[in-house]
Amino acid sequence: MxxxxxxxxxxxxxxxxxxxxxxxxxxxxxxAPRSWSLKFTPQHVVLSGYWLEVERTRSSHPNQTFTLGPQLYAGPTGRPDVGYDPSRLAFDETVRGAGLQAQHRFYLAAAGGQRAYPTGLYLGYGPQIQFFRLNFSRGWEWREEAGPGGLPYLVYTPVRHHETVLRLGVAGQVGYQLPLARRVLLDLYAGVGVRHSTYWSVFEASQYRSGPSDYAHQGIYFPAGFKLGVALR
CATH class of the missing domain: 1.20.5 (Single alpha-helices involved in coiled-coils or other helix-helix interfaces)
Structure with a gap:
């Protein structure tokens, strides 16, 4: 026993x-230690947009990463889809807004050598939400204002309007990330996505749906560009 x-x-x-x-x-x-990187997307500056992105690798899967990208909009509106139109008083159009974009990425090769962050070809997908407050002028009107000594006088001024936009979207991308220096990154990407936008305005139609780069655009779009970043760890 x-x-x-x-x-x-x-x-x-x-x-x-x-x-x-x-x-x-x-x-x-x-x-395995996680790697972090911080990136900036410069092409959105033409729309008064300032996009950052934080990328973190999965500790158990070094060839997969998650990204989170806060977005801030502040300044004059940029309208690359609109040519010169003398009827639009674009000189005083402004935008204020914010957004957030998330993405799950799959790199074809994990980080190797002396680099702690993944490089090479990747596939990514994720959602995005954006909110815009747009101020603009349409037409002219006579308005009474107080002059010297409190006497009223008439001035011919533009009519100010506002439009509020809420935009939701999802996109898939293919990209290539490569090191420019020991900690400096370049991220090239292109893809396809779809957006849905809701707007609130005194006009029946949105004033900002001229094309895929406009603030209230909805439908199919093709995100493409580059990001410059730095590896934090």
Whole structure:
């Protein structure tokens, strides 16, 4: 009986040891250090947009990353889709807004060598939400204002209007990330997505749906550009 008990304990010890080794080997990738990078997308500055992006690798899957990109809009409106139109008083159009974009990426190769961050070809997908408050002038009107001594006088001024836009979208991208220096990154990307936008205005039609780069655009669009970044860890 003691021999059987001793054999059972030895067998259990072997199985426990094997299980511990399997668990340790399975958990080992989870202890790999995560890499972080911070990027800036310069092409949106023409729309008074300032886009940042934080990218973090998954500790258990170094060829996968998650990105989170806050967006801020402040300044004159940029209208690349609109040519010169003398009927539009574009000189005083402004935008204020914010947005957030998230993405899940799959790199074809994990980080290697001396680099802790992934490089090379990747596929990504994710949603985006944006909110805009647009101020603009349409038409002219006579308005009474107080002059010197409190006397009223008439001035011919532009009529100010506002438009509020809420835009939701989702997109898929293919890109290539490469190092420019030890910690400096260049991220090139192109893709396809779809947007839906809702607007609130005194006009029946949105004043900002001239094309895919406009603030209230909805439908199919093709995001493309580049990002400059720095590896933080």
């Amino acid at each position: 003691q021999v059987c008990t001793r054999g059972a304990w030895l067998a259990w010890g072997r199985w426990a040891g094997c299980l511990a080794l399997v668990l340790l080997s399975w958990r080992a990738p989870a202890q």
